[in-house]
Amino acid sequence: MGDAATPLAEGVLRGEVRAAARLMRSIEDGLASAEAELRAIFPRTGRAYLVGVTGNPGSGKSTLVDGLIAHYRKQGLQVGVVAVDPSSPFSGGAILGDRIRMQQHAGDAGVFIRSLATRGHLGGLARAATDVVRVLDAMGKDVVLVETVGVGQDEVEIAKLAHTTVVVVVPGLGDDIQALKAGVLEIADVFALNKSDREGADRTQKDLLMMLELRGEAPAWQPPIVRTVAVRGEGGAELAEAIAQHRAHLEATGEKARRETARAKAEFLALLRERLVRGALERLERQDPAGARLDAIAERIARREADPYALADEAARG
């Protein structure tokens, strides 16, 4: 370290909030300068424990995350939060709620909350989330919570980042539980049955249990279902305990290292993809510096004058 070429990295490694915020901004904006900083902090990462929290809008997962923050802070742990905001694939704005939450913890230097919008940059949201988590890790955060909405492909990608993934469900899923089934079962290490004081909580718990049992052969880890009422702060300690138990399981079985290697592989492939595409687009642009070449290709395809498969083959050859 100590390299003048990476001033933000130095600040981040000293735990400086301002440097971390600036680096995260560069990551989100896709600035090329972010990479040198990330490379500089990389050797000093890998210590934070990563917890993913995912659930539909309205499931109360932000309130659950707030409860987890409070719990970890009481244990004297440093906490980072990445709130992935899917509402802004185009507008890029952070949602109001996150700003309010950030203010709530503003006086606590042991908490850093960053909301991340999906600006559709080349590497995708999972890439940006990976890098922002890395910054929090390098700052010395002991636990990093990654909050995402829903259970789409993005969420699956981001869940792969986490050591432990908490899926938040609410009573009355009804028929939807069938639709959520496979994807949720695959990513959930712990279920939080939130708003569990509501009618239908017992039924939803039973449905979840049945789904878990239907998986066939006994898995090495059976995801526990923790009942919570996040708005009243109920069940937060139990949820933290379930996460701790899953962590102990991962460490005891060697699964933690396996997950970290799988994550490294996914990241390497994402970075490779990004570099290859950038290189190919630069080559295309050099062939026609006016920059109209990509548009011309798109128009030829739209008019059915050439097929996209052949044109992509040609561009890939360079």
Place this chain on the structure above:
Amino acid sequence: MGDAATPLAEGVLRGEVRAAARLMRSIEDGLASAEAELRAIFPRTGRAYLVGVTGNPGSGKSTLVDGLIAHYRKQGLQVGVVAVDPSSPFSGGAILGDRIRMQQHAGDAGVFIRSLATRGHLGGLARAATDVVRVLDAMGKDVVLVETVGVGQDEVEIAKLAHTTVVVVVPGLGDDIQALKAGVLEIADVFALNKSDREGADRTQKDLLMMLELRGEAPAWQPPIVRTVAVRGEGGAELAEAIAQHRAHLEATGEKARRETARAKAEFLALLRERLVRGALERLERQDPAGARLDAIAERIARREADPYALADEAARG
């Protein structure tokens, strides 16, 4: 055409269900053989009108889609449906509901419903959906409905495929409407306020209208809000009419051609990405035929012996 190397394409162009089903299966399985068939049908595509229908689980969008199918069939139109199933990123199974729906229309040769699971293949779900839509287009379907769950990044990608995107909302979104806001507003050409006989429908309609007005300058197209009760078949004709009006708007303003060019550009880039990554992975494998090279890279990264950015640079150079 008439090429013995692409037997499925010939069948598809004659409207044969069996050939179409086999080609779709090859697409979903990511078979290399699918591409020659797709290239063979490509010049005969571009005639179908594409309608995206998206909404949260439980919003009743499948029932709405069934209503639209019935409506278009009465008009004598051929209909294709691609039901993108996000519940199966890992397991790859189609959900029960779709099987039941397919049986319901099984006797009608003018309807082809295909459910598409996210098997995590290289090109991603949007790529597979593009190709399946292309097969339906080549079969001679006049309208192709693409049904997706939720409003994550995948849905945005898939919405870009459609000429008209219908976003299904239900009463009582409450605070969630804030979270859904930006993403939904950007992709919705038509809103279906389903279950509109429920309490809170007027309030949700008012909230939606307010969101639309908050967008600032008057847009060229103001998304209508159509009230429906899909389970009773109410509002289906009005929804089809709103879609028809949006289509007329796209055609009158030249926006239809612009959307098609944008879609062609996105597809070209996705194909280019796929080819580049495949090429790089093949190069890596040649360097170490045992196939352990990618795993070795991942382990070095996980152990912090090398950073992923540098290793990706190296692999991209070939």
